[in-house]
Amino acid sequence: MDEVVKVYWQPGCSSCLKTKEFLETNNIKFESINILEDPRGFKDLEKFSLRMVPIVIKGENWANGAVFRDVAKVAEFSYDEHKMLEPNILFSKIIQINEITCSFLKQMPASKLDVILPGRPRSYRQLIYHIFNIPEVFLNYFQNDTPYTYEALLSILPDQIKNENDLYYYADDIKVRFESWWSNEGKNFDFSKPANVYYGEVSFHEVLERTAWHSGQHCRQVELLLKEKLNIIPKVALNESLFAGLPMPSNIWDNEISFSESSYDGQVKEDLSIKE
Template sequence: MTPSFVRQESRRGSTGMGKDDVIRVYWQPGCTSCLRTKEFLTRYDVPFESRNVLADDQAFEELARFGLRHVPIVTRGDRWANGAILKDVADLVGIEGVDMTMLPPQELWRRLELFLDGTMRLYAQIPDDALHNLLPNRPRSYTDLVYHIFSNADAFVEEKEGIPLVVESYRRRPAEGANGREHIAAYAQTVRSRLNDWHDKTFAACDWKKRADVFYGEQNQHQFLERTVWHCGQHARQLMWVLEGMNVLVKDPIPDQAFAGLPMPQKVWDD
């Protein structure tokens, strides 16, 4: 699988790094954009200081001077960029000529449906006694992960309804006592119905160049859709990885071609 942002080689510009110009990446395990950001900088030989905010309480305190409480964030001196937007990261650290070509909206939508369908197939294969096991070094259960995938898609539709995408949109979890298989399946069905309804009524007329109301920077609707799709896709890959780690023979896995052309991280999880 080759991420779209490496289809075209780019050259790194002069960073002019000095003692007070250290590049730092603030991240947490399992965060899709965090992993992609670190891989992006590593590919282009940009040295950075790794700051895992879940392993180091001081890391979030360092972000406070920027008024930030979310990741991924890349800082350089008194400047910062949100890792969700690789162009902004590239501008911050001096990488030039990165190809940001996106798949057409209709194809992105098809991939989203593949990932959501695949998520429920994979979730059904997790043993009952493992549903609430936690992911490595991250306080998120397998059930929480499935809920998060559908919540991402739900947040995309909410933005179209006038509800801005805020940090908390990506932090939602099922309520305690409402996190069994039947609850997750019901939520998934509700989200799919909302997606289908929006698609049938509005997709064809959507202005994909219009600015999206998202917290992480200046993005148009096409870019927001792309992020929603690969975000869901990366988490679906994590579900397959979880099953493989339990020595479960995965039935009907999501095929590799479903990820082709998307700006995915190479790895599934942080080392």
């Protein structure tokens, strides 16, 4: 009997969605396990000493869903990798995503920032902070040798960020840092060099690309949030040309959980830090 491919994921997780869509595109059947709703999820991951999603498991082999070549190896199929955009283009997109997210934040009522997203215990405020924090994690790794871990990308909201103005200041600080880094180091860096990150063996080019599409996908979610949850028409609409050349998911929120659902009201009882 053939072993079943299993995908462990959670709603609103951009890498989880990409992993599921990747397998579907390649006609790979899999068992879908939402770790926030299915009690088997945490237990299965613990067998492999794993505390993160997305994870793809087949038999005794597993891969982090963030690296498609590893997923393909575990699921036993071949595929052609896409051509990445040049680093300077990725840098430009990351800056634009920061600016557009700030525009969305300006339109969001302060009273709504702590509303919880559907299907997942994350607030609107935390989602927006996460968008700005993704490039910071990259910068901290590149400039300060801070380990690029899944804990770093949990994007736990710092105590000093108490209101929307604090988020603006934080976003601007990251933008200035990123622009300075590019001018002084990034534009002359060899991005083909291997990077030491938690999700697999990848190059700095791949990490920079993931910084762009990852923050971009969550920016798409904030735009959706404004439109569908708050009935607010964004003054600055996202143009799909911004995402041209990036390996974006087809869906914005998830392909199994509807964004129209009410706020998440469940509890994660296990003491595990699950990131996306």
